[in-house]
Amino acid sequence: MDEKREFQGATVAASGRSTSAGSRIDGLGAYRPVTVVGNEESATTAGVSADWISKRMGVEERRRATVTETVVTMAVAAGKEALADCGATADDVDVVLLATCSMPSPMPNGAASVAAAIGCTASAGFDLNAACSGFCHGLAVADALVRAGTARSVLVIGSERMTDWVAPEDRNTGPIFADGAAAAFVVPSSVPTIFPVAWGSDGAQSDLIKIPGETGRMEMAGPKVFRWTTSELAAVMQVACERAGLDPADLRAFVPHQANLRIIDALRQSMDTSDLVTATDVIKAGNTSAASVPLALHALRRRGDVSPGDPVLLLGFGAGLSYAAQVVLCP
Numbered sequence: 001m002d003e004k005r006e007f008q009g010a011t012v013a014a015s016g017r018s019t020s021a022g023s024r025i026d027g028l029g030a031y032r033p034v035t036v037v038g039n040e041e042s043a044t045t046a047g048v049s050a051d052w053i054s055k056r057m058g059v060e061e062r063r064r065a066t067v068t069e070t071v072v073t074m075a076v077a078a079g080k081e082a083l084a085d086c087g088a089t090a091d092d093v094d095v096v097l098l099a100t101c102s103m104p105s106p107m108p109n110g111a112a113s114v115a116a117a118i119g120c121t122a123s124a125g126f127d128l129n130a131a132c133s134g135f136c137h138g139l140a141v142a143d144a145l146v147r148a149g150t151a152r153s154v155l156v157i158g159s160e161r162m163t164d165w166v167a168p169e170d171r172n173t174g175p176i177f178a179d180g181a182a183a184a185f186v187v188p189s190s191v192p193t194i195f196p197v198a199w200g201s202d203g204a205q206s207d208l209i210k211i212p213g214e215t216g217r218m219e220m221a222g223p224k225v226f227r228w229t230t231s232e233l234a235a236v237m238q239v240a241c242e243r244a245g246l247d248p249a250d251l252r253a254f255v256p257h258q259a260n261l262r263i264i265d266a267l268r269q270s271m272d273t274s275d276l277v278t279a280t281d282v283i284k285a286g287n288t289s290a291a292s293v294p295l296a297l298h299a300l301r302r303r304g305d306v307s308p309g310d311p312v313l314l315l316g317f318g319a320g321l322s323y324a325a326q327v328v329l330c331p
Contacts, residue, residue: 019147019148019149020146020147020149020188020189020190021147021189021190021191021192022143022147022188022189022190022191022192022193022194023142023143023146023147023186023187023188023189023192023193023194024186024187024188024189024193024194024329024331025184025185025186025193025194025328025329025330025331026085026086026088026185026186026187026331027081027082027083027084027085027086027087027088027184027185027331028081028082028085028182028183028184028185028294028297028298028301028331029077029078029079029080029081029082029083029084029085029182029183029184029298030078030081030180030181030182030183030294030295030298030299031074031075031077031078031081031159031180031181031182032063032180032285032295033063033064033065033066033069033074033179033180034063034066034069035063035064035065035066036061036062036063036064037061037062037063037064037178038050038060038061039053039054039059039060039061039175042062042168042174042175043175045168045169045174046168046169046170046171046174046175047169047171048171048175052171053175056260056262057175057176057260057261057262057282058260058261058262058264058280058282058283059175059176059260059261059282059283059286059287060283060284061284061286062175062176062177062178062284062285062286063178063179063180063285063286063288064163064178064179065161065163065179065180069161069179070104070161071098071100071102071103071104071110071159071160071161071181072110072113072114072117072159073117074159074161074179074180074181075098075100075110075114075157075159075181075183076114076117076118077181078157078159078181078182078183078294079096079114079118079155079157079183080118081183082155082157082183082184082185083118083155083185085185085331086185086331088153088185088187090118090119090120090121091119091120091122092153093115093118093120093123093153093154093155093185094123094124094151094152094153094154095123095124095125095126095142095145095151095153095154095155096111096112096114096115096118096120096123096124096125096126096154096155096157097111097125097126097127097128097138097141097142097154097155097156097157098110098111098114098125098126098127098128098138098157098159099127099128099129099130099134099135099137099138099156099157099158099159099290100127100128100129100134100158100159100160100289100290101129101130101131101132101134101160101289101290101319102160102161102162102164102165102289103127104161104164109125109126109127110127110159111125111126111127111157112125112126113125114157114159118155120155123155124151128141130290130316130318130320130322130324131209131289131290131318131319131320131322132257132259132287132289132290132292132316132317132318132319133199133257133290133316133317133318133320133322133323133324134158134289134290134316135156135158135182135184135290135291135292135293135294135314135316136197136199136293136314136315136316136324136325136326137197137199137316137322137324138156138157138158138290139156139184139186139194139197139314139326139328140194140197140199140324140326141154141156142154142156142184142186142194143186143194143197146186146187146188147188152187152188153185153186153187153188154185154186155183155184155185155186156183156184156185156186156294157181157182157183158181158182158183158288158289158290158291158292158293158294158295159180159181159182159290159291160179160180160181160288160289160290160291161179162177162178162179162218162287162288162289163177163178163179165177165211165216165217165218166217166218167217167218170217170218172220172222173218173219173220175286176260176286176287177218177286177287177288177289178285178286178287178288179288179291180285180288180291180292180295181291181295182291182293182294182295182297182298183294184294184331193328193329194326194328194329195240195243195244195245195326195327195328196240196243196244196326197240197243197324197325197326198236198237198239198240198243198324198325198326199236199322199323199324199325200236200322200323201320201321201322201323202228202232202320202321203320203321205224205228205321206319206320206321207221208220208221208224208225208228208319208321209221209225209318209319209320209321210319225259225321226262226263228321229259229263229266229267229317230263230266230267230270232323233267233315233317233323233325234267234270234271236315236323236325237267237270237271237313237315237325239325240313240315240325240326240327241313241327243326243327244311244326244327246311246327248271248272248273248276248313249273250311251271251273251276251311251312251313251327252276252277252306252307252310252311252312252330253276253277253278253279253300253305253306253310253312253313253330254267254268254271254276254277254278254279254312254313254315255278255279255293255296255297255300255312255313255314255315256268256278256279256293256314256315256316256317257287257292257293257315257316257317257318258279258280258281258282258285258286258287258288258292258293258295258296259282259287259292259317259318260282260287261280261282261283264278264279264280264282267315277300277305277306279296279297279299279300280296281295281296281299289318290316293314293315293316297312297314297330300312301330301331306330307330308329308330308331309329309330310329310330311327311328311329311330312327312328312329312330313325313326313327314326314327314328
């Protein structure tokens, strides 16, 4: 690994491992499938009206992957953009971490294929399945790996083909779930810019979102998930801010999992701060599970709604029921 570039903030411990006081997101990348599906088409398939989808879910359109846009190929595109965004190359990547719950089969893992396609010939690669909170879990793992010196850099990618796992005619899931990928390249920093995660799970309610083996199609108890999300996660968000040493009023932006617009609005209101930029990528992208948080962050930065150094609260939640929140400084 000596041939790799030296990242800012890294020091060499007595053991010879590179350690760091903190980590940072150095680059962001995203991939959105070419095919756009509007509400009229989705509504016809689900047996509802386009207005029903818009009012109940807040979605106007979503992206649907073609046969060539797989979990792996979308992840590769997003990962390459994240590296290019900060001038890094495949040789700079120590670990590829793929957050996904929609691989078509359990083996081989997707991350190894992604690493090979990007050209990361010497990197570790593994998948992480925490469903819609997967990217935030992956970011916490990447931060820990870098700070401990286990890895000098981690490419964290959320990539999903959720349309493979929902029935288009199911009005609870068909109109909301979509496909896409986004990535963050995590490297050492002389000061922490990815702050401690607040995470957990409520496995006693894991049946609220599931894919039974006999059907291979997602089932979701939407009203119960809504009540759990809006009643339990405000406290998690507060803990994440406290662990960053910030008050919610100090935040520039809030990037929650893009579950649906009603949930996003309810969580935003619980923050009780008026000047908070809130990501609403779900309107044009639908719910892309583990890809939704990084896709939404990428969109905010691309539009100029956030600037480098801005404190942003990320929040992932979903099947499990798993959740993870952390404050990061925008790259």
